[in-house]
Amino acid sequence: MTATTTIRIDHAALPDQFDRSRPDAIAESIESTLREDGITAEASDVISHIKIELPTSQLAAACTALADLKLI
Numbered sequence: 001m002t003a004t005t006t007i008r009i010d011h012a013a014l015p016d017q018f019d020r021s022r023p024d025a026i027a028e029s030i031e032s033t034l035r036e037d038g039i040t041a042e043a044s045d046v047i048s049h050i051k052i053e054l055p056t057s058q059l060a061a062a063c064t065a066l067a068d069l070k071l072i
Contacts, residue, residue, distance in 0.1 A: 003056040008049045015070045017020070026050060030069070037065045 011020055018026045023045035030052060031043035039062050049051040054062050066072045 002050060004053055005056045005059050005062075007052040007054075007062070007072075008046075009052070009066075009071055010049045013071075017070070023050065030066075030071070033069060034065055037061060039065065057062075 008020075011023060014020055014026065020026075027043040027045045027050050030050060031041055034043070034052070034054070035039040039054055039058045040059075041052055041062060043050060043052045045051075052062070052066075063072060
């Protein structure tokens with residue numbers, strides 16, 4: 001069994017480079033970027049935030065990728 005981490009990013013905290021009117025597209029973009037970096041992640045729009053789920057073993061790499069996107 002693999003431990004899973006969930007990261008939540010409030011829509012209001014999204015940088016201007018993201019079109020907040022298209023949260024599904026934002027989630028897809030984040031997921032795609034993480035997967036390109038070799039991170040097994042699932043991102044989705046959940047009403048007030050973007051939810052990203054990934055194996056805890058990949059948390060450090062995901063944080064680096066998300067920081068590059070200015071999401072954290």
